[in-house]
Amino acid sequence: MAVELDKSANQSTQMAFLIVEVMAEIGKPVALSDLARRIGASKVRVFRFLRTLLSMGYVLQDPETERYRLSYKLYHLGQALADSTDILREARPVMVALRDLTGFTVSFSQMEAGGMRILDMVRSQQPVEIVTRPGALLDFHASAQGKIALAFGGARLAETLRAWTGETHVDPAQLTTEVAAVQARGWAEAPNETLQGVTAVSAPVYDMTGAFVATLTIAGPTFIIGTPPEPRFVQALTDAARRLSTNLGNTDQRT
Structure with missing residues (x-):
């Protein structure tokens, strides 16, 4: 029929x-x-x-x-969707608490082949508007989320690196040095690199196997977050990422 x-x-x-x-x-x-x-x-x-x-x-x-x-490719896609839904359910209250503590917009992102996909956001009112929306795909080299993926998720730089602003890092050697620093300290920043006047700071989230699965990010006006970011904001972010990792079953506390 x-x-x-x-x-x-x-x-x-x-x-x-x-x-x-x-x-x-x-x-x-x-x-x-x-x-x-x-x-x-x-x-x-x-x-x-x-x-x-x-x-x-x-x-x-x-x-x-x-x-x-x-x-089984369809099965794995469905499983990935189910896993993402479970992670988002765990992430949401942590994101709200982090937003309330810092006053900044908080986002949750996962790695794809071409960059970091923003899956959820908890917005905050700031003098500088955060125009990024859920569903946006951020370049690895030009975002705090992407630098975390380069450091902990095995992501690779694209052959062509777009300069989103005059402060976007597009020199592979400079990025290699920066990623090494991210690996050492456990968090990444991207001041004015995707949008002038906006700084993002990200930390990795791990699952029960210790695998990198996502990033938790705060974003707000550069003049408030600071460059480098103020330690109290970094501490709040890394504590939240550690808490979310723990909720997902991770016990090694690398974040």
Whole structure:
């Protein structure tokens, strides 16, 4: 039976997800002809989408039977989403307490291949507006979060380093020295590097295995946080990151 696609939306995207959903519903390796019949589309069209899903690692094909099945990549994505949701649930009260203690906007970010993704924020009223929003992807080299990832998460610098402001560090040698300092002291700063007048200070968060999983960050006016940041702000941040790590089962207290 043919499935009616929404003509007001991207039909290629709909078809790709429909194939994945139908394969998940079938729950076992399926032949191209059976899959096309189930969806109500031509074998040629379904085959085209299957080849794309194969190239991306979401679908596998048995070389002997030529049947298709879903890979575990989708499972890992779902698990990562579930883990992130659990972490955010633990992070939120810690973030609120840190915001109330310091008066600064607090954000929670996790590492992706291209940078640090902000997943949640607790905002505070400051003379300088923090324009970053949840969902933003921050460069490794130009953010406090990214420098933590470079120091503790195995992140790598991009080949081209964009200067967001006149104070963004784009010299790889300088960044290497800075990352070594971050590793030694356990926190990172990015004064005026993404946005002029705004300083961010980040600390790492670890899970029960001791693996780096996220950053906790305060951000506010540079003239209030200071350069270098005032010790009381750094202490409040690192204490909060340590508390969140403990809540996630970490016991080595590296933060």
